[in-house]
């Protein structure tokens with residue numbers, strides 16, 4: 059079974075993280091969820107859904123799901139010897155992205171991202187910020203040069219989205235394409 063670490067930070071776009079987790083769980087992928095404190099707050103604010111209520115509901119429903127405390131640097135995912143396939147931070151704040159770009163691993167999510175880079179596993183960051191200043195751009199370039207992937211939350215419109223959910227599914231579907239998980243979240247061009 060594939061094992062994915064999903065990070066949810068305090069950038070706008072919690073809906074992407076929520077959908078990502080739910081689709082992976084439905085696809086029998088093992089998900090380890092790590093949210094920052096601001097990630098939880100923005101999630102609850104933007105979605106009018108308490109983060110703990112949502113994640114506890116998933117724990118009851120899925121065996122392939124666990125939640126780690128952001129401050130628990132003793133957790134398995136803090137180590138390169140822990141077997142996981144990738145780390146996806148969606149949405150990713152510029153704060154967390156900047157710290158990862160500069161090798162700062164002061165919480166479990168940043169450490170898991172650092173482990174992914176050093177072990178040459180997939181690290182996918184999904185920023186949602188605009189406009190971007192030079193430090194943001196340089197940090198993204200640093201991560202890309204180190205083997206990470208920057209996939210901005212930029213929905214396309216060529217699949218003729220009708221609803222907000224269609225826009226979200228486009229972004230989530232692009233991430234699934236990248237990690238090679240089949241899906242029908244949007245109609246692919248040419249199909």
Ligand SMILES: Cc1cc2nc3c(=O)[nH]c(=O)nc-3n(C[C@H](O)[C@H](O)[C@H](O)COP(=O)(O)O)c2cc1C
Pocket residue numbers: 066067068069070071094095096097100103150151152153154155186187
């Ligand atoms: C409602 C709300 C929306 C925000 N949206 C963004 C955003 O889109 N991108 C971003 O980089 N930061 C955004 N922020 C700021 C981050 O939450 C803030 O920088 C925080 O320190 C990030 O910490 P974290 O990476 O530990 O979650 C937002 C904050 C709030 C309250």
